[in-house]
Amino acid sequence: MSQFQEVLKQSGLHPKPAGLVLQYGTAGFRTNAKHLDHIMFRMGLLATLRSKKTTATIGVMVTASHNPEEDNGVKLVDPMGEMVTPTWEGYATQLANAEQEDLLAALKDVIEKEAIDMSQEANVFVGKDTRSSSASLSQAVMDGVSALGGHSKDYGLVTTPQLHYMVCCQNTKGKYGDATVEGYYSKLCQAFIQLTKSASNRTDDQKHLSVDGANGIGALKVREMEAHLKKELQISLFNDGSKGKLNHQCGADFVKVQQKAPTGVEMSPGERCCSFDGDADRIVYYFTDSEGQFHLLDGDKIATLISTFLKELLTQAGLDLKMGAVQTAYANGSSTRYLEDTMKVTVRCTKTGVKHLHHAAQEFDIGVYFEANGHGTVLFSKAAEEKIQRLAEDANINDERKRAARLLQNTVNVINQTVGDAISDMLLIEAILAIKGMTVQQWDSIYSDLPNRQLKVKVADRRVIDTTDAERRAVSPAGLQDAIDSLVKKYRKARSFVRPSGTEDVVRVYAEAETQESADDLAHDVSLAVYRLAGGVGGEPKQQL
Numbered sequence: 001m002s003q004f005q006e007v008l009k010q011s012g013l014h015p016k017p018a019g020l021v022l023q024y025g026t027a028g029f030r031t032n033a034k035h036l037d038h039i040m041f042r043m044g045l046l047a048t049l050r051s052k053k054t055t056a057t058i059g060v061m062v063t064a065s066h067n068p069e070e071d072n073g074v075k076l077v078d079p080m081g082e083m084v085t086p087t088w089e090g091y092a093t094q095l096a097n098a099e100q101e102d103l104l105a106a107l108k109d110v111i112e113k114e115a116i117d118m119s120q121e122a123n124v125f126v127g128k129d130t131r132s133s134s135a136s137l138s139q140a141v142m143d144g145v146s147a148l149g150g151h152s153k154d155y156g157l158v159t160t161p162q163l164h165y166m167v168c169c170q171n172t173k174g175k176y177g178d179a180t181v182e183g184y185y186s187k188l189c190q191a192f193i194q195l196t197k198s199a200s201n202r203t204d205d206q207k208h209l210s211v212d213g214a215n216g217i218g219a220l221k222v223r224e225m226e227a228h229l230k231k232e233l234q235i236s237l238f239n240d241g242s243k244g245k246l247n248h249q250c251g252a253d254f255v256k257v258q259q260k261a262p263t264g265v266e267m268s269p270g271e272r273c274c275s276f277d278g279d280a281d282r283i284v285y286y287f288t289d290s291e292g293q294f295h296l297l298d299g300d301k302i303a304t305l306i307s308t309f310l311k312e313l314l315t316q317a318g319l320d321l322k323m324g325a326v327q328t329a330y331a332n333g334s335s336t337r338y339l340e341d342t343m344k345v346t347v348r349c350t351k352t353g354v355k356h357l358h359h360a361a362q363e364f365d366i367g368v369y370f371e372a373n374g375h376g377t378v379l380f381s382k383a384a385e386e387k388i389q390r391l392a393e394d395a396n397i398n399d400e401r402k403r404a405a406r407l408l409q410n411t412v413n414v415i416n417q418t419v420g421d422a423i424s425d426m427l428l429i430e431a432i433l434a435i436k437g438m439t440v441q442q443w444d445s446i447y448s449d450l451p452n453r454q455l456k457v458k459v460a461d462r463r464v465i466d467t468t469d470a471e472r473r474a475v476s477p478a479g480l481q482d483a484i485d486s487l488v489k490k491y492r493k494a495r496s497f498v499r500p501s502g503t504e505d506v507v508r509v510y511a512e513a514e515t516q517e518s519a520d521d522l523a524h525d526v527s528l529a530v531y532r533l534a535g536g537v538g539g540e541p542k543q544q545l
Ligand code: NG1
Pocket: 026, 027, 065, 330, 352, 353, 354, 371, 373, 375, 500, 501, 502, 503, 504, 508
């Protein structure tokens, strides 16, 4: 077949270094950019097959999110804008690791297993972040698509959530919105402006927000969007990429893990600030108080704010919809307690990785899901959306119910339901604070975080660690969980767990306790246990001061 000859010819231009093995992990393939050219070409091939199989448009995003600038990565986006299914993640790994001479056989294997009709048309949307390697890598994806006779549409520089949005818009034939960047801004910003109309007498101070763009794509896109906001949100943009390095000492991951303000942002005491990550699918908020103390409002605080807002609106609207919150083991214990005990919201805990959270959130009428690191969104079931819509249009209800229904309707529109989205989340949070007349300090004081610490340990092979109970307990190597249990007993209100990272070659350690000192000590002790029992390399972990 000439199609396969073309693949063979083209793949020679994107050769795989012999012996290199990579895994489709928590967030696709991710490693140093110099190892990724063949992966990109092959993901172009796979996306084309996926498109033929689903008879829908598939997305491919070239980004390594919060990783250093030297890295890059790639993720596939399924027809409704969701992450690709686990079976196809397996195919991705197979194709990626086939040696050059076995590529055709690996490709034919997928075609056979999935009974793909090769005469079917294929359409692939491609996007990339601002990394210097992204241009040639996204070209490699498009080479893969054309080698199999598919059509690609190059969206160029877009945020990860924007690409997910485009795919969903395309496959819903415009029902979700226009599959253009302009369409995205106008849908979100119109909903935002409608929401803020019901906030009376906002001062310029309340309308102001400082944004750390992590020197990445989010910064470019905030600039592009600004005109659509009609000054209802006035943004001071820092780390816009004009001088600093991507994700270096800035961005959502830095702020969350280091628990401190990014460099490059001018912050006055009490001022509301937020940071995006490198591909703008995560956001965290923060401020420093008059004593110079730093306060972080992470994904857990965001989930709480959004859940509170939605619950109040549901009550006011008299709508009986089941709302739930979905978290991972990294969620601060105080947030879980607050959601369950005070707000009486059902809370589910899933494994790390947004596909798990997204899936669990689909089980509710309204599912609010957030990782502590600031990746998250809200999902509305079709039935919930229809009920809200009907109520908003009902002429026979009182003003309070009508107002609540309209607010809910605009809330649905400001949210990017396909995936966590820093820009969309930012607009929703700003609207909620405006409507509730709430300061960032009042938001912060909803509950107090338990002090916590995250550390990384290098081991020879992180796969020796196996976990259960949504990653909260280690089942291997032998003795590790017992060691953690006895360490945790030494501290008050303590909790700790370890798991192999899906995006870095490390084991992650998390600990929380009543005081910061205890959390730091516990995290260190557990790191030592991992080092000793799970094959640590490169010198024992040292206590960080
Ligand atoms: P890993 O490296 O598997 O911990 C990290 C984040 C995930 C998720 C992915 C994808 C933490 C502790 N882990 O995964 O939540 O966001 O990156 O970007 O934040």
